[in-house]
Amino acid sequence: MSSTSxxxxxxxxxxxxxxxxxxxxxxxxxxxxxxxxVEYSQYWSEHVDLFLAPNFIQQEPNDIDSVELKHMVAVxxxxxxxxxxxxxSRAETLGGEKKPxxxxxxxxxxxxxxxxxxxxxxGETLLVSEQVSHHPPITAYAIQNKTNKTTLQGxxxxxxxxxxxxxxxxxxxxxxxxxxxxxEKYLITLPPLHIEGILMAAPFVELEQKSYIQSSAGYVAVIxxxxxGYFSGKSNSFKARIYKNISEAEDKTKAxxxxxxxxxxxxxxxxxxxxxSDAQVFFDAKNSKPQHLTVKPIEEQSPLESRxxxxxxxxxxxxxxxxxxxxxxxxxxxEQRELRKKEAADDTPWKQKFFxxxxxxxxxxxxxxxxxxxxxxxxxxxxxxxxxxxxxGSSKDNETEAGSHWRFCPERLDTTDIVF
Ligand code: HCR
Numbered sequence: 293m294s295s296t297s298x299x300x301x302x303x304x305x306x307x308x309x310x311x312x313x314x315x316x317x318x319x320x321x322x323x324x325x326x327x328x329x330v331e332y333s334q335y336w337s338e339h340v341d342l343f344l345a346p347n348f349i350q351q352e353p354n355d356i357d358s359v360e361l362k363h364m365v366a367v368x369x370x371x372x373x374x375x376x377x378x379x380x381s382r383a384e385t386l387g388g389e390k391k392p393x394x395x396x397x398x399x400x401x402x403x404x405x406x407x408x409x410x411x412x413x414x415g416e417t418l419l420v421s422e423q424v425s426h427h428p429p430i431t432a433y434a435i436q437n438k439t440n441k442t443t444l445q446g447x448x449x450x451x452x453x454x455x456x457x458x459x460x461x462x463x464x465x466x467x468x469x470x471x472x473x474x475x476e477k478y479l480i481t482l483p484p485l486h487i488e489g490i491l492m493a494a495p496f497v498e499l500e501q502k503s504y505i506q507s508s509a510g511y512v513a514v515i516x517x518x519x520x521g522y523f524s525g526k527s528n529s530f531k532a533r534i535y536k537n538i539s540e541a542e543d544k545t546k547a548x549x550x551x552x553x554x555x556x557x558x559x560x561x562x563x564x565x566x567x568x569s570d571a572q573v574f575f576d577a578k579n580s581k582p583q584h585l586t587v588k589p590i591e592e593q594s595p596l597e598s599r600x601x602x603x604x605x606x607x608x609x610x611x612x613x614x615x616x617x618x619x620x621x622x623x624x625x626x627e628q629r630e631l632r633k634k635e636a637a638d639d640t641p642w643k644q645k646f647f648x649x650x651x652x653x654x655x656x657x658x659x660x661x662x663x664x665x666x667x668x669x670x671x672x673x674x675x676x677x678x679x680x681x682x683x684x685g686s687s688k689d690n691e692t693e694a695g696s697h698w699r700f701c702p703e704r705l706d707t708t709d710i711v712f
Pocket of ligand 1: 323389448463
């Protein structure tokens with residue numbers, strides 16, 4: 293047995309007794325990614341044109357659909373366009389899914405997308421991503437385009453469990469999209485996923501079950517995911533239906549639009565409940581190149597910025613040097629331990645830079661400026677700390693009373709010393 297397959301075998305054995313905390317998982321070097329999880333927030337906006345598209349939709353005199361429904365279709369297209377970057381990009385660039393670096397508390401990743409539109413109507417789009425909690429690991433982010441008064445904010449954490457052949461991952465958190473000029477908001481829930489191919493040392497992500505997009509205008513999109521064999525026999529398949537509101541979503545024949553296909557490939561859209569064989573292309577992920585954000589050089593980054601903080605670990609991972617990875621990681625972990633001890637001794641807990649924790653179960657719809665409470669109520673979704681997309685009154689909803697979430701403080705971004 294080669295040393296690579298021996299270390300993979302012992303990794304699989306360790307997964308069998310795995311406790312759900314991804315930071316405690318010690319993986320062999322060839323499965324480590326040199327990128328921190330705090331960077332993954334960038335995948336929400338690698339199609340800036342689609343992210344901003346609703347701002348440029350016009351209502352035509354002969355339109356059958358309301359302009360709000362046209363916006364919902366555009367938001368769904370943008371959401372589908374994010375999935376390939378979110379869930380397939382490591383497989384494409386690194387040859388398989390990898391274990392990301394586990395961000396330290398306060399770790400930052402910032403960058404910007406420049407305007408590549410010929411008319412320069414997009415303006416600049418900024419990303420700020422921050423590790424707001426280490427135990428459990430939670431990353432919060434905001435993507436802000438001031439030119440078009442468009443902001444996406446959200447947070448997410450994952451909990452995992454091992455079954456016979458796959459690592460099952462539940463996402464906690466949500467994303468909130470606001471188009472201020474349109475006076476519209478959208479709540480987006482995060483789908484469960486599992487990692488297949490672990491036994492073959494060729495891990496890849498497959499999404500499962502459902503996620504939702506609830507619009508403040510009432511429309512709701514229900515997206516169902518499946519792997520090989522269910523809808524179409526193809527991996528990364530999905531079927532999304534848009535309804536007038538959440539009660540209509542109880543009956544699939546009431547769908548206003550149906551979109552079906554592969555989120556990593558081509559999907560098509562039809563009116564009604566089924567997708568016709570000659571349906572119009574909705575999104576073609578293979579022929580739609582992602583626009584990567586620009587990040588300033590490492591020398592200009594603050595010590596809290598991810599690529600600067602992890603530089604030596606990342607180099608050791610690229611060099612496949614296990615001792616050096618361990619040595620450099622230990623330095624960061626020890627520094628963090630010392631910081632936490634000092635904070636405890638001085639009674640000055642760590643203060644998050646751009647986000648604050650909030651208990652939404654204590655807020656009324658009117659008191660909540662983000663719109664989360666209202667949108668979650670409209671979609672009949674739980675406000676508690678339960679897996680993203682949990683319906684009110686379901687068994688998961690009854691597992692806890694806690695309702696703390698993370699929200700963006702835009703004024704802190706306006707006054708920050710962090711350079712983009
Ligand atoms: C599960 C995962 C870490 C979490 C990653 C998340 C859920 C993070 C938020 C992003 O918005 C979306 C996202 C995409 C990733 O696909 C997902 C990762 C996939 C693998 C990774 C595990 C921790 C890796 C486990 C080790 C494997 C290779 C056995």
